[in-house]
Each structure stands twice: as C-alpha cells, then as structure tokens.
Amino acid sequence: MTATLKDVATRAGVSTSAVSRTFTDGASVSLKMRRKVEKAAAELGYSPNFLARSLTTRRTKLIGLVSNNFHNPIFLQVFDLFTRGLQDRGLRPLLVNLSDEVDPENSLRMLQQYSVDGAIVASSTLPPVFSKAFRDQKLPVVHTFGRYTSSPDVHVVGIDNVEAGRMAARELVQRGYKKVAYLGGPQLATSAQDRLEGFENELSRHPEITHSHSYASAYSFEAGRAEMLRLLKENPAEAYFCADDVLSIGALSAVKDMGLRAPEDIGIIGLNDMEMSGWENINLTTIHQPIRQIISSSIELMVAMLDEPDRYPEARLFPCRVVERGTLRPRP
Amino acid sequence: MTATLKDVATRAGVSTSAVSRTFTDGASVSLKMRRKVEKAAAELGYSPNFLARSLTTRRTKLIGLVSNNFHNPIFLQVFDLFTRGLQDRGLRPLLVNLSDEVDPENSLRMLQQYSVDGAIVASSTLPPVFSKAFRDQKLPVVHTFGRYTSSPDVHVVGIDNVEAGRMAARELVQRGYKKVAYLGGPQLATSAQDRLEGFENELSRHPEITHSHSYASAYSFEAGRAEMLRLLKENPAEAYFCADDVLSIGALSAVKDMGLRAPEDIGIIGLNDMEMSGWENINLTTIHQPIRQIISSSIELMVAMLDEPDRYPEARLFPCRVVERGTLRPRP
DNA sequence: ATAATTTTTGCAACCGGTTGCAAAAAAAAC
DNA sequence: GTTTTTTTTGCAACCGGTTGCAAAAATTAT
Numbered sequence: 001m002t003a004t005l006k007d008v009a010t011r012a013g014v015s016t017s018a019v020s021r022t023f024t025d026g027a028s029v030s031l032k033m034r035r036k037v038e039k040a041a042a043e044l045g046y047s048p049n050f051l052a053r054s055l056t057t058r059r060t061k062l063i064g065l066v067s068n069n070f071h072n073p074i075f076l077q078v079f080d081l082f083t084r085g086l087q088d089r090g091l092r093p094l095l096v097n098l099s100d101e102v103d104p105e106n107s108l109r110m111l112q113q114y115s116v117d118g119a120i121v122a123s124s125t126l127p128p129v130f131s132k133a134f135r136d137q138k139l140p141v142v143h144t145f146g147r148y149t150s151s152p153d154v155h156v157v158g159i160d161n162v163e164a165g166r167m168a169a170r171e172l173v174q175r176g177y178k179k180v181a182y183l184g185g186p187q188l189a190t191s192a193q194d195r196l197e198g199f200e201n202e203l204s205r206h207p208e209i210t211h212s213h214s215y216a217s218a219y220s221f222e223a224g225r226a227e228m229l230r231l232l233k234e235n236p237a238e239a240y241f242c243a244d245d246v247l248s249i250g251a252l253s254a255v256k257d258m259g260l261r262a263p264e265d266i267g268i269i270g271l272n273d274m275e276m277s278g279w280e281n282i283n284l285t286t287i288h289q290p291i292r293q294i295i296s297s298s299i300e301l302m303v304a305m306l307d308e309p310d311r312y313p314e315a316r317l318f319p320c321r322v323v324e325r326g327t328l329r330p331r332p
Numbered sequence: 333m334t335a336t337l338k339d340v341a342t343r344a345g346v347s348t349s350a351v352s353r354t355f356t357d358g359a360s361v362s363l364k365m366r367r368k369v370e371k372a373a374a375e376l377g378y379s380p381n382f383l384a385r386s387l388t389t390r391r392t393k394l395i396g397l398v399s400n401n402f403h404n405p406i407f408l409q410v411f412d413l414f415t416r417g418l419q420d421r422g423l424r425p426l427l428v429n430l431s432d433e434v435d436p437e438n439s440l441r442m443l444q445q446y447s448v449d450g451a452i453v454a455s456s457t458l459p460p461v462f463s464k465a466f467r468d469q470k471l472p473v474v475h476t477f478g479r480y481t482s483s484p485d486v487h488v489v490g491i492d493n494v495e496a497g498r499m500a501a502r503e504l505v506q507r508g509y510k511k512v513a514y515l516g517g518p519q520l521a522t523s524a525q526d527r528l529e530g531f532e533n534e535l536s537r538h539p540e541i542t543h544s545h546s547y548a549s550a551y552s553f554e555a556g557r558a559e560m561l562r563l564l565k566e567n568p569a570e571a572y573f574c575a576d577d578v579l580s581i582g583a584l585s586a587v588k589d590m591g592l593r594a595p596e597d598i599g600i601i602g603l604n605d606m607e608m609s610g611w612e613n614i615n616l617t618t619i620h621q622p623i624r625q626i627i628s629s630s631i632e633l634m635v636a637m638l639d640e641p642d643r644y645p646e647a648r649l650f651p652c653r654v655v656e657r658g659t660l661r662p663r664p
Numbered sequence: 665a666t667a668a669t670t671t672t673t674g675c676a677a678c679c680g681g682t683t684g685c686a687a688a689a690a691a692a693a694c
Numbered sequence: 695g696t697t698t699t700t701t702t703t704g705c706a707a708c709c710g711g712t713t714g715c716a717a718a719a720a721t722t723a724t
Contacts, residue, residue: 002444004680015704020682027683030690030702050445051383051392052680055709060383062446065427070412073405073608080402083429092446095397095427097415112334113382114394114424221611253612276405279553280585281613336710347674352712359713362672362720384710387679 003044012040023048054115063302064111064119065093068101068126072219072246074274074291078122078144081295089303091117098126104133111139118302120144124191125219128153140305144298147190148315155305156315157298159289161191164320165198167287168241168269171322173206175329177267181237182213183227183251185244189219195243195271212237216247224250225257232258232266239267239328245274248284252327268327271320283326290318335376344372355380386447395634396443396451397425400433400458404551404578406606406623410454410476413627421635423449430458436465443471450634452476456523457551460485472637476630479522480647487637488647489630491621493523496652497530499619500573500601503654505538507661509599513569514545515559515583517576521551527575527603544569548579556582557589564590564598571599571660577606580616584659600659603652615658622650 009016014037021027022037029037041047054060065082069075079095086093094116096107111119111134118140121131131143131154146156165182172180182199184192196213203211214231216223224247228240232254242248248270255266262268263285270277270286277284297316305311341348346369353359354369361369373379386392397414401407411427418425426448428439443451443466450472453463463475463486478488497514504512514531516524528545535543546563548555556579560572564586574580580602587598594600595617602609602618609616629648637643 005682006680016681017683017704018702020680021703024682028702033702047441047445049447049680051447052387052709053682055384055387055680055711056682058709062426070408070415073408076402076405076408076411079408079411079427080429080431083402083427084431087429092442093427094394095411095415095425097412097419099412099416109379110424113379115381115383221608225612249611249613257612276553276608279581280557280589281581337712338710348711349674349713350672352710353673356712360672365672381710384679385712387681387710388712390679 003041003046005046005048007044008037008040008046011044012036020048058115059306060115060117061091062094062114062116063091064096064114064116065122066096066098066107066111066119066126066130067122068098069123069219070097070099072244073276074245074272075122077275077291078295081292082120082122082299085296085299089299091303098123098130104130108133108137108139112137117306118142120298120302121146122298124158125186125189127188128190138309140302140309142298142302142305144294145191147194148317150315152313152315155301155311155313157294157301158317159294159320160317161194162198162201164271164287164289165195165200165241166202167198167320167322168195168271169199169202171269171328172239172241172267173202173209175239175267175331177237177239177329178208179210179237180239180241181211181231183224183231183240183242183247184213184215185219185223185247186217187215192243195241199241216250219244219247221246221250221253224248225254227251228254229257232260236266239263239269242268242270245270245272245277245284245286248286248327249277249282252282252284262327263329267329269322270327273323277323278325285325285328286323287320288323289320293318335373335378337378337380339376340369340372340378343376344368352380390447391638392447392449393423394426394446394448395423396428396446396448397454398428398430398439398443398451398458398462399454400430401455401551402429402431404576405608406577406604407454409607409623410627413624414452414454414631417628417631421631423635430455430462436462440465440469440471444469449638450474452630452634453478454630456490457518457521459520460522470641472634472641474630474634474637476626477523479526480649482647484645484647487633487643487645489626489633490649491626491652492649493526494530494533496603496619496621497527497532497573498534499530499652499654500527500603501531501534503601503660504571504573504599505534505541507571507599507663509569509571509661510540511542511569512571512573513543513563515556515563515572515574515579516545516547517551517555517579518549519547524575527573531573548582551576551579553578553582553585556580557586559583560586561589564592568598571595571601574600574602577602577604577609577616577618580618580659581609581614584614584616594659595661599661601654602659605655609655610657617657617660618655619652620655621652625650 273288605620
C-alpha cells in the first residue's frame, strides 16, 4: 500500500542503499543524488518505516512510560509533560498502565517485545523491584518520583521526601500546633514512608509536641476523606500533614462534613501543589513539588542514557517550598 | 544480547520455522516439537520480537492514542480506561499529544512510521479534519467524543451533544428559571457548538424564557472562572449551563468570589460528572456522560475494524442523565 | 503390508530497511 | 594528462522474524 524504499529506488533509478542513505543523517550522499531521491520520495509520499529500520539500527525511539497512577489528577500533568517532552526529542511514549499489576514479569516482557529503548517509571507507589527488574535486563530506566538512596540501583528523579516531611513538621511547629499528625498514602509507597520518617525526625527535636500517624488506603480523595472521618471521630490532632494534595482535599471534605472548619478547628498542609489546590474553593496550603523540572530532568537523563547505557546511576532531587494558602493558621 | 529465534532453533536442534510456529497460534506443530522448542525457549528466556514479526504479518498491535486534552481531569480517567482496555486485548497504546498541533501532517506521518494498526482520536476539541486525514490514509480510526453526523466519515463514539444541550435546557426550564445562559468551551470545539444548538433549540419552545450564550477560551478551571467573572459584572442570568464540569467548577469559584451563592443566587449545571464533581466541597449538579461505555465501545469498534478495515463508519451514541446535586434550585 | 491421506517439518524467499566493503566516479595533487 | 586521494555508489549480507510450498513423517484406510 504505502511506498517502500524499493519503490523509491526504482522510481529514481538508483540503488536502495542510496535511498536509505538520503534518509539517514550523516550518511554519504552527493547533492545530486539526494535531489533525485527526494523528488521520487515526495512523488510517492514515502517516509521510512521506523520499525524495519530499528531491526538493524537497534533503536526504536520508543520509550516505555510506565505508571500506576491514574487517579491522582497531578498525573495528567505528568503525562502531558512527558509526552510533549519526549515528542520534542523525537521519542515516542508507549504507555503502560500497571494499575493492578503486582508482578514486573509481564510488563517487562512486553517492553522487551516492543524493543523499547528505555523505560520511565513514573510512580511513587510502585515498589522499587519494578524498576530494578527493568534495569537487570539492561534496559535504561529512570524512576521518576522514586525513592532516594545514596547509592541507587537505578536513576531516580524527584524530591527528597524525607526533607519534605521535615519541612511540613517545621511548618506546623512554627505555627504553634502542639498536637500534630501525619496522614500518609498507601503504607507500602516509599514516598509515604519517607515523608513520615522526615516528619517524625523533625518532631523528635520538639518533645513538647505530641504526634501520631496513620495511612489512607490510596492517594485519592475518597481514601483521604474516609481516613479523616475516622480520625475526627476519635481524638483528632490540631493539624495534619497529608502526604498528598488529593488526600488533603479529601480530608478537608471530611472536616467540613463534621461541621468543623479549616484552619480554625483543624489545620491541614498537603504536598504537591497541584493546580486545583489553588482553586478558590479549595485553597490548600501545601508543599510545592517542582513537577516540570522533575520531568524535564527525567527526560534529559533518559536521553543521556540512550547514548551511554552504562552510565552510573544517580539521584536527582529537587527542592520543595511551602505555598501558603488558607488551611493552616498564620505564623505568630 | 537477548535470545533470538535462531538461537532457540539451534539449541533445540530444529528449524527456525518450527520455532516460529510454536509461537504463532493456529500454526501446525506437533506436541513433541512444541515441547522441545518451549524447553529451549525457556532456557534462553526467549520471547518473540513483535516488531520484527510485524514486518511480515503487517500487524504491530500498536494503536495510536491521540489527544489534545491534557488539562481536563476527566481525561486521566479516559487514559486509564483506554490503556487498560487496550492492554487487555493485547494492544499497545502509543500516546500522541496534539496539544499545540494544528496540522495533522506530522502526527499522521509519525503514526505511519510506526505502522500503527489504528488510531483512536480522543478529543472533543480537535477539528474533524484530523481524524479524516487519518482515515484518508486507510488507517482505521475511531473518533471518541467526536461529533455525530448522520453519515459520518469516520467512526464516532460519544454522546449526542445536541440532546445533552436540550436536556440541560429542560432541566433549567423545569426548575423555573426565567433567564438562562450557556457558557461554552472553546468556540471551535464541535461539542461546544452542538451543546449550544440543543440548548437553544429546546428553549425556542419557551419564548417566555430569555437566554444568551458565551464561550470560555478553554475547557479549564481558569477559563471558566474568568468568563463567569466577566458575566457576573454585567447582567448575569439566573442559571448557567456550563458545557463542562471543570468549566463549571471555575464558574462556581467566580460566583463565590463575587460574594454570591449557588444555587441561591446563581444556578449552575455542568456536563461530564467527573469524579470531583461529587466531592462534597464542589457538589455540582451535572449531566452524566457515560465514559466507561464510551471508551469500551470505542475499543470494541477499533478491534472490530482491525479485522474488517472497510467497515462502514458508524456513530455510537450513549444516553446521558442528570445527576442532581447542590448547584441548581430544586424542582418545584 | 501397502497405498492413500493427513499432518508435520524444513527450505528458501520475503517483510522494509541498514551497512561493511570494494568498485566507480569525482576531486585534488603532481 | 596522469596519478593519487577522497567521495560516492552499488552489491550483498544481515536485522528477527513469517509463510508458501514441497518433501518427509505419521496416520488411516484397504
């Protein structure tokens, strides 16, 4: 149906190699030849078949974009930034939804079958074993929103979740809260664990402040709401650090449901600073996570790795900052 | 690096065809042969290269998932459903972000270069010329959330936007509003046009009710908020039909900003019924669009087309229903 | 046991490209 | 105008598979 290399060669009266070379940059073709070939190609509407090409070049320019976060609105932005960033560099995202997947095997095999050049794992809730499995197959992999370790197995780009936890604690301390708590995402998410660690670590310097923690079942509105409802019925803290904005919004909803107000009765600070946290009817005080930088850095790293697969794994962490809005009482 | 067909053949001491056949279902292989090959394959960790295979079979099982909606939270759910649905059928979504794209040429060529088996265009704001360009290249295409016409150029799956507009109008009429208005998305979006058409069409049966319309610059919170702020400063209507939930939420925010309340001062009805519309602090009365059915039907249609490419284009429309929450005054 | 039929297998060509190598052509040096 | 050097070109093998066809092997019928 569509024109092939051979068709163009025949039409231009040249060898197939010549045609191939005009479409490979850096190859040796005379100007005259190039003209001839390009003319024939244009007449036939030819453009090279990337997949056939990939057989010999061993480059598909396909990047597996692997995630299991399809419920947190922030990930729409994540996908937007990733797809555009990859496209701009001539790469193509093959989207893999790991929502219910527990075993890396299948996804790994699939990525191999499509010969992706690399995989970006965009998730803070996927266990590290996933990205490690990819790496073990010599597949270049970047774990975006992954866990920081001083000697990482795979490239990690994100924030220092421990530090973010500290930051949240400091913020609550400064505002004079005496009884605080952490409301985390799924307990097995490394991000949730690390944020708690930092939170408690900072609070250990303030023995006069009591603190506790619990986990919502997912990074979702409903989960945050349910957990906060439960907490409020018992013996609630004065202020909560919710490990994610969407969780915070759920928690806020619970607060209002119980006839309470934020920040007057209950203080809440989130993490992410997603677009809707700034919406007037939400107006959440939160810790800003620099998504754009995280993603463009992830892509850069991936591009670099395509040229240099044995690059030593590094961790790239970006600083966060508190965005003050209306759900925490003012600093004294 | 990874084992190839030939490696397996050598190891098992059989021909490459034999190996190929064991991995092609429906091919003729004796049980004994299959055993032998599978053993060798397992030992080498072999699995067939889909792209090489696609060269001869002319099937890549790659589906272009094309969209320009990366700001409306409902599309996160759309991507979730599409990716899972496609995966479940052994198809792989190649995500294409058309956000700033005005010319179908590039995207079309790219999809051709990767030999996708088909393309799903998921957008209500992309001009029909895009999907038509794909179709013209004999590429099976489904336009999800596309415009209904009685003799469609390409397969369309979605809702009857005209009818949805009527439904919204009826709802406002029944609740006794005397002065109503339509707040649309980007004017060139077919969905925005059609919803307005239905809205006005229904209202033409009620000459005692005055109505007007205007458009927000995008289907986004900010755009809805800005437009509603403008409207409220002039001569606002009693109730608005906002052509999208995220637009409605922006509008609601504007209403509160001006010191007004919904539904007491201004009534609002949206369209989509996205998850967060049900959140307690939003609580938007809206028209439910059956996303799950729309998407699973789109996938079914695509799968059907892969077997029968010249299938006559059809339109599949799903009925909507009003979801009553708290932003419209009750029926009398 | 032999012939006829069916099933299984391997050969070799092909899918749409790329590329090392050597020959041919063009350019530079003498 | 030769010779040397450089550039351009085509040949042919290859990337990792599939598949039509005919031969070989296994079944079934006689």
